[in-house]
Amino acid sequence: MINQLTEYLSYDFVRSALIAGSLAAVLGAIVGYFVVIRRVGFAAHALAHVGFTGATGAALFGISPLNGMLVISVLAGAMMGVFGNRLHRSEIAIGMVLSVCLGVGTLFLTLYSGFAGQASAILFGNIFGVSWHQIIQITILSVASLGVLLLFSRKLLFASIQPDLAEARGVSLSLLSVVFMIILGVSVTLASQVVGILLVFTLIIGPAGIAARLFRGFWSGTAASLVVALAAVWTGIILACATNWPPSFWITGILFVLYLLVEVFSRFVLRLER
Amino acid sequence: MTSALAIADAGVRLGGHEILRAVNAEIAPGEFIGIFGPNGAGKSTLIRAILGLTPICTGTITVFGVPAGRANRLIGYMPQSRVSLEGTALSARSMIAAVAAGDGWGMPWNRRGLREEVDRAMELAGVEEYANRPFAVLSGGERQRVGLAQALLGKPQLLLLDEPLASLDPKNQMLLIERIADIKKTTGTTILFTAHDVNPLLGVMDRVLYIAGGEAAIGSIDDVITSEALSHLYKTDIRAIRVEGNIFIVAAEGGIIEAAHHD
Numbered sequence: 001m002i003n004q005l006t007e008y009l010s011y012d013f014v015r016s017a018l019i020a021g022s023l024a025a026v027l028g029a030i031v032g033y034f035v036v037i038r039r040v041g042f043a044a045h046a047l048a049h050v051g052f053t054g055a056t057g058a059a060l061f062g063i064s065p066l067n068g069m070l071v072i073s074v075l076a077g078a079m080m081g082v083f084g085n086r087l088h089r090s091e092i093a094i095g096m097v098l099s100v101c102l103g104v105g106t107l108f109l110t111l112y113s114g115f116a117g118q119a120s121a122i123l124f125g126n127i128f129g130v131s132w133h134q135i136i137q138i139t140i141l142s143v144a145s146l147g148v149l150l151l152f153s154r155k156l157l158f159a160s161i162q163p164d165l166a167e168a169r170g171v172s173l174s175l176l177s178v179v180f181m182i183i184l185g186v187s188v189t190l191a192s193q194v195v196g197i198l199l200v201f202t203l204i205i206g207p208a209g210i211a212a213r214l215f216r217g218f219w220s221g222t223a224a225s226l227v228v229a230l231a232a233v234w235t236g237i238i239l240a241c242a243t244n245w246p247p248s249f250w251i252t253g254i255l256f257v258l259y260l261l262v263e264v265f266s267r268f269v270l271r272l273e274r
Numbered sequence: 275m276t277s278a279l280a281i282a283d284a285g286v287r288l289g290g291h292e293i294l295r296a297v298n299a300e301i302a303p304g305e306f307i308g309i310f311g312p313n314g315a316g317k318s319t320l321i322r323a324i325l326g327l328t329p330i331c332t333g334t335i336t337v338f339g340v341p342a343g344r345a346n347r348l349i350g351y352m353p354q355s356r357v358s359l360e361g362t363a364l365s366a367r368s369m370i371a372a373v374a375a376g377d378g379w380g381m382p383w384n385r386r387g388l389r390e391e392v393d394r395a396m397e398l399a400g401v402e403e404y405a406n407r408p409f410a411v412l413s414g415g416e417r418q419r420v421g422l423a424q425a426l427l428g429k430p431q432l433l434l435l436d437e438p439l440a441s442l443d444p445k446n447q448m449l450l451i452e453r454i455a456d457i458k459k460t461t462g463t464t465i466l467f468t469a470h471d472v473n474p475l476l477g478v479m480d481r482v483l484y485i486a487g488g489e490a491a492i493g494s495i496d497d498v499i500t501s502e503a504l505s506h507l508y509k510t511d512i513r514a515i516r517v518e519g520n521i522f523i524v525a526a527e528g529g530i531i532e533a534a535h536h537d
Contacts, residue, residue: 037362150381158376161369162424164353168325169377170345209361216365216408218372218382266363 008241017127017247020135021233023142024190024203029229030149031187032208033222034180038160041205043080043181046098047188048200050076053101055122055197056108065122066134069197070141070189077185081178125196125248127237138190145186152179157218194233195248206255207232213266228258276339278303278432278464279324283333286319293319296333297490299483301466303338303431306458307492308475309468311485317468318354320485321434324466325351337432345377350430350463352421354437359409366412366420367405370396373424391427398457399423415446419453426457432464433457439469447474454478472499473520499523 008014035044051069058068109119121129130138149156159166159176167173184204191203211224236251243250279301286294293316301307309317322328324335326343335342337349359369374388374395384392396402399422404412409420418438425433435454439447455478458465469475472482472495482499483492486507491498498504499521504512511526 037359037364151379154376154378154380154382157372157382161357161359161372162353162376162421163357164355165351165373165424166376168327168344168349168351168353171377212362212364214363216363216406217368218364221362221364 004242005238008238013128013130014237014241016130016132016135017237018234020130020138021127021194021237021247022230023138024187024194025207025229025233026226027142027145027187028191028203029207029211029225030146030222031184032204032206032229033212033218033225034149034153034156034160035184035204036208036212037157038180040181040184041201042094043077044184044188044204045201046080046094047073047077047181047185048192048197049098050101051185051189051192052105052122052197053108055192056105056112056119059112059118060108064134065118066137066189066193069192070186073185073189074182075185077181077183078178081181082174084174084177121196122192123196123198124246125192125194125199127194127247128240130193134193138193141186142190145183148179149183152176156180195251199248199252202252202255203229203233206252206259210255210258210262213262228255232258277301277336278305278338279466280336281320281324281333282335284320284323284330284335285332286316286323286328287331288319288328292488294323294485294490295488297485299490299492301464301481303464304458304462305480306455306465306478307467307481307483308472308479309466309483309485310470310472315485316488317485318436320490321351321436321466321468324434325349347428348431350425350428350433352425352433352435352438354440356417356421356441362410363408364410365406366401366409366416367392367396369409369420370401370423370427374427392423395423395426398426398461400453413446414442415449418442418446418450422450422453422457429461430463433466435465435467437468437470439471439474444474451475451478472523476519476521495521 035041051073054068054072055065058065155171156176159171159173163173187204188200191200195203207229208225210228211221215221215224232251232254235254236247239250240247277300279299281297281299284294284297285292297320309320311317319328323330324337324342326346337346371384371392372382374384374392396405399419401419401423404416409417438450442450451474454465457463467475476495479495481493482495483490484498484504484507487509489507491503491507499514501513504514504523513524513526515522515524
């Protein structure tokens with residue numbers, strides 16, 4: 001088994017996948033913890049869908065899908081941050097915007113015929129196809145996002161837990177919301193490089209949701225979220241090598257099984273549901 | 275001696291509507307003031323104006339001699355909104371620790387001084403016995419005391435409690451009121467407490483501030499909760515009826531305006 005592992009690791013594309021996957025997992029795990037306590041899971045999902053238009057439209061303008069998605073997700077995130085609370089109450093509007101984004105994305109796919117083969121890579125991820133150039137970009141993006149997030153994390157936790165009191169203490173809720181949604185836009189884009197746009201939800205919400213259901217402190221929760229995310233991504237990539245099944249399948253599968261176990265445990269042992 | 279809170283001719287307009295006009299009140303340090311009035315009378319608006327979150331269009335509000343403004347460290351605030359962390363195991367202690375110096379930059383790591391401050395606030399609010407249990411499984415009364423502990427962080431001189439009794443049963447209402455009266459006694463904190471019903475607070479209030487029709491009356495219970503004073507505020511015929519130590523406020527043509535009514 002050790003021999004097998006060293007053989008997989010001797011391949012460049014496996015090592016690249018592990019590096020890119022780890023970076024996306026680390027950012028997703030920490031951002032995801034805030035997504036869970038701020039209850040903006042739907043926004044994460046929405047950003048991924050909006051990003052699809054950016055990823056497919058990018059080809060028309062001759063830029064890479066990663067850049068296209070990044071620009072669109074960050075812009076959409078900033079807008080969601082600006083409109084903030086009003087968005088929660090307009091599910092229909094969001095649903096319509098998401099659908100039209102996917103629709104326009106499909107149009108872009110058709111218009112740029114040479115690009116059609118990449119559709120499944122964008123939708124379901126293509127972690128083994130990550131280039132060194134992309135790894136450098138992913139590293140810069142995740143380090144910058146993490147840096148900003150950590151700088152704001154104290155205020156963000158306060159504002160997530162007790163927004164009215166935070167506002168009274170002089171914390172700008174709207175600024176925090178915009179900053180956080182921009183970081184979420186970057187995280188969603190990076191996570192989509194690993195598991196694809198349709199499965200982004202697992203990597204952002206999965207590890208953090210599992211950790212937040214088990215751990216009672218902020219630090220234990222985020223640490224557990226990190227461990228779960230890295231374990232799922234690494235195991236998923238290695239199992240994909242061993243089975244030739246897609247890594248997206250393994251990563252989502254592992255996280256789903258963990259989620260089920262934790263759900264049962266927290267319901268019947270911790271009695272989290274009243 | 276400067277008053278804890280001085281409100282002079284304060285008026286608030288929101289979206290073109292006059293919510294409060296010419297509110298006057300002078301509150302001494304260490305007083306326990308109950309703030310009452312019908313739904314939408316402007317109780318929360320007054321609280322937000324004292325916090326500097328809602329601007330006043332006329333008059334002045336000063337807190338310990340300083341004009342009302344945001345981020346006033348002398349004020350502790352327990353908002354009316356209730357957070358829900360359903361489905362997470364985040365403990366009561368974590369919820370309180372997250373608020374301690376929460377307006378700072380960097381990561382939410384609390385040094386020893388802050389951890390001791392969290393312990394002190396938890397002890398005052400009576401949270402210790404369930405400090406490590408998930409917030410999501412706590413009862414309504416226990417959750418309110420977590421909010422109280424959050425408000426007590428940083429040793430505020432003025433405590434603004436916005437509807438802390440909402441959605442509590444009578445027993446938990448009494449427990450929370452006793453706890454707050456104790457805090458007033460041990461720390462000397464000035465307390466402003468908004469509520470729907472005057473009765474649970476009759477034994478602990480020093481004075482009442484009654485808001486109706488955009489105006490306010492402040493004074494002792496016997497001066498303000500009377501048929502004459504309330505009729506004047508509501509601009510209609512109101513009766514304050516005293517029965518076995520309780521006060522019921524009803525409109526003369528029928529219909530209870532304020533009794534044991536809670537959302």
